[in-house]
Amino acid sequence: MDSITSILLGFLLGAIIFGFLAYNRAYQIGFSKRSGLDAALKEQAEQEAAVLRERAQTEAERIRAEAERLKSEAERTLRDAETLAKERVAERRQELERDIQRERDTLKLERDEQRRERDELKREIERLNRRAEQLDARGMKLDHLEEKLEAEYRDLQVKHQEADTKLHDVNLKLFEIAQLSPEQARDIILHKLDEELEEDKAVRIRQSTEKANIEATRKAQHIIAQAIQRSASETSAAMAVSVVPIPSEAMKGRIIGREGRNIRAFEALTGVDLIIDDTPEAVILSSFNPIRREVAKSALEQLVADGRIHPTRIEEVVHKAQEDMKTFIHNQGEEGALEAGVVGIKPGLMQLLGRMYFRTSYGQNVLKHSIQVAHVTGILAAELGLDPALARRAGLLHDVGKSIDREIEGTHVDIGISLAKRFGEPFEVIDAIAHHHDPENAETLYGVLVAAADAISAARPGARRESLEVYIKRLEQLESIALSFPGVSNAYAIQAGREVRVIVQPEKITDSKATLLAREIAGRIEQDMEYPGQVQVTVVRESRAVEYAK
Incomplete structure (x- = not known):
C-alpha cells in the first residue's frame, strides 16, 4: 500500500512540475521572440498556462482518486483473502475432525468385530470340546457293543455249524431213502411245478379272455353297428396330375407363346409343371400340391376360354384364381363343419379345415374322413353318456395337422396340437389330437373314442387303398x-x-x-x-x- 501511494504522489508531483516548466518555457519563448507583444498576448499565454495548470490539477486529482480506489480495493481484497483463508482453515479443521472421528468409528467397529469373533471362537471351541466328550463316550459305548456283537456272532457261527451238520445228516438219510441225487430231485420238482403252473395259467387266461371277449364283443357290436348305421361318407381319390381340355391343337402353340414366354410365366406364377405332349386336345398339369394344381387348372381354363394368352393376362388370371381358391377353401371348411355338426370354429382354423379337402391319405379324402370320424365319435359319445358336441369337434379336428404337414416340419400330430393350442381349443380336443394313434396314453375318454372312430373310418371296406x-x-x-x-x-x-x-x-x-x-x-x-x-x-x-x- 505504501508503494502505491508513493507512485501516485510521484505522478502528481511530476504533473505539477511539467505544468510549471511548460509555462516557463512558453514565457521564455514569447519573451525572446517578441518581447514587444502587447498585454493581450501575455494574457493569452497566462490563460493557456492557467488551462494547463487546471488540467494538471485535474489529472492529479484523478490520479489521487484512482489511487484511493485502488487502495480501497487492495484493502478489500486483503480482507477477503484473510476471510477466505480463515474459512478454509475452518473447513480443513472440520474435515480433519470428521476424518479422525471416522477413523475412530472404524477402529471401534473393528474392535467390536474382533471381540465378537473372539466370543464366537470361544463358543465354537466349547462346543467342539463338548462334542469331543460326547464322541468319546459314544466310542466307548460302541466298543462295548462291538465286543458284545462279536461274542454273539461267534455263538451264532457255532450254532450254524451245528445246524449245517444236522442238515447234512438229514439230507444223507433222505437221499438213501429216495435213491436220488440232489440235482435229480430238484429237476423233478421244478418240472412238475412248471407243468402245473403252465396248465393253470393257460386255463385262467383262456377263461378270462373268453369272458372279456364275449362282453366286449357284445357291447362293441351294438355301439359300432349303431354308429355305422347312422353315418355315411363318400371317398374321393386325388391324382398327381390334372388334365385340361383345349378346343384345338393350335391352342397349344398359343399356350407355349413366343420363345416359351407364356408357359414359363404360367409355371413361375403357379408353381405347377405344364406338360404339353402328343395328347390330342388336352394339356396336363403336374404338381404334388393339389391346391396349386387346382389353381393352375382354374386359371388355364379361364385363359383358354378367353383366348387372350400373354404374361400380363396370365398374371391377372392366376391372381384371381388364387383369391377364388381361398374363398373355395373357406367354403369347404364351413360346409365340412356344418355337415359334422360342429360350430364355433375360428376363421383361421376353418381355413385349415378347408385345406383338408385337397389332402388324401391312402386315397381317402382327409376332410371326408374327418367328417365321418366326427359323426362316429359323436354317436359313440352319446352311447356312453359323454358330450356329443365336444366329441364331434374332437373327431373333426383330429387330423387338422395334415392340412399343412407338407409345408412345415413335424408330424401331423405335433402340428395339430400346436394349431389347437394356438386357436384355443379345449383340452379334450387337444388330447384327442395328441393320442388318436395311441389311445392307451390318452388322458380323457374322447381320445379313446376318436381313436376308435378313426380306426372304423380307415378300416371300412373300400375306404383306403394300398399298392x-x-x-x-x-x-x-x-x-x-x-x-x-x-x-x-x-x-x-x-x-x-x-x-x-x-x-x-x-x-x-x-x-x-x-x-x-x-x-x-x-x-x-x-x-x-x-x-x-x-x-x-x-x-x-x-x-x-x-x-x-x-
Missing part, C-alpha cells in the same frame, strides 16, 4: 411272424390280411398252450407291424387218427 406290393409284403410278414414260433407247422393270411390262421403240431402244443400262443403271436404283430384296423389270430390244433380197413 399291390405293400399288400403282398404285409401278408407275407403276417405269415412269417406266425411261423417263427416253435410248434407251428403252417400259417395262412386270409380275409385280405385281417386274419391269420395258424396250424400247430398237436404233439407239441396243447390246448392250454394254444391260447398262450395266440396271445404271443398277436403281441408280436402289434409290435412289429403297421396295419389298418385289427388282425385276428386263430390257432388251430387238430388231432387225427387214421386207420384203413382191409
Whole structure:
C-alpha cells in the first residue's frame, strides 16, 4: 500500500512540475521572440498556462482518486483473502475432525468385530470340546457293543455249524431213502411245478379272455353297428396330375407363346409343371400340391376360354384364381363343419379345415374322413353318456395337422396340437389330437373314442387303398411272424390280411398252450407291424387218427 501511494504522489508531483516548466518555457519563448507583444498576448499565454495548470490539477486529482480506489480495493481484497483463508482453515479443521472421528468409528467397529469373533471362537471351541466328550463316550459305548456283537456272532457261527451238520445228516438219510441225487430231485420238482403252473395259467387266461371277449364283443357290436348305421361318407381319390381340355391343337402353340414366354410365366406364377405332349386336345398339369394344381387348372381354363394368352393376362388370371381358391377353401371348411355338426370354429382354423379337402391319405379324402370320424365319435359319445358336441369337434379336428404337414416340419400330430393350442381349443380336443394313434396314453375318454372312430373310418371296406406290393409284403410278414414260433407247422393270411390262421403240431402244443400262443403271436404283430384296423389270430390244433380197413 505504501508503494502505491508513493507512485501516485510521484505522478502528481511530476504533473505539477511539467505544468510549471511548460509555462516557463512558453514565457521564455514569447519573451525572446517578441518581447514587444502587447498585454493581450501575455494574457493569452497566462490563460493557456492557467488551462494547463487546471488540467494538471485535474489529472492529479484523478490520479489521487484512482489511487484511493485502488487502495480501497487492495484493502478489500486483503480482507477477503484473510476471510477466505480463515474459512478454509475452518473447513480443513472440520474435515480433519470428521476424518479422525471416522477413523475412530472404524477402529471401534473393528474392535467390536474382533471381540465378537473372539466370543464366537470361544463358543465354537466349547462346543467342539463338548462334542469331543460326547464322541468319546459314544466310542466307548460302541466298543462295548462291538465286543458284545462279536461274542454273539461267534455263538451264532457255532450254532450254524451245528445246524449245517444236522442238515447234512438229514439230507444223507433222505437221499438213501429216495435213491436220488440232489440235482435229480430238484429237476423233478421244478418240472412238475412248471407243468402245473403252465396248465393253470393257460386255463385262467383262456377263461378270462373268453369272458372279456364275449362282453366286449357284445357291447362293441351294438355301439359300432349303431354308429355305422347312422353315418355315411363318400371317398374321393386325388391324382398327381390334372388334365385340361383345349378346343384345338393350335391352342397349344398359343399356350407355349413366343420363345416359351407364356408357359414359363404360367409355371413361375403357379408353381405347377405344364406338360404339353402328343395328347390330342388336352394339356396336363403336374404338381404334388393339389391346391396349386387346382389353381393352375382354374386359371388355364379361364385363359383358354378367353383366348387372350400373354404374361400380363396370365398374371391377372392366376391372381384371381388364387383369391377364388381361398374363398373355395373357406367354403369347404364351413360346409365340412356344418355337415359334422360342429360350430364355433375360428376363421383361421376353418381355413385349415378347408385345406383338408385337397389332402388324401391312402386315397381317402382327409376332410371326408374327418367328417365321418366326427359323426362316429359323436354317436359313440352319446352311447356312453359323454358330450356329443365336444366329441364331434374332437373327431373333426383330429387330423387338422395334415392340412399343412407338407409345408412345415413335424408330424401331423405335433402340428395339430400346436394349431389347437394356438386357436384355443379345449383340452379334450387337444388330447384327442395328441393320442388318436395311441389311445392307451390318452388322458380323457374322447381320445379313446376318436381313436376308435378313426380306426372304423380307415378300416371300412373300400375306404383306403394300398399298392399291390405293400399288400403282398404285409401278408407275407403276417405269415412269417406266425411261423417263427416253435410248434407251428403252417400259417395262412386270409380275409385280405385281417386274419391269420395258424396250424400247430398237436404233439407239441396243447390246448392250454394254444391260447398262450395266440396271445404271443398277436403281441408280436402289434409290435412289429403297421396295419389298418385289427388282425385276428386263430390257432388251430387238430388231432387225427387214421386207420384203413382191409
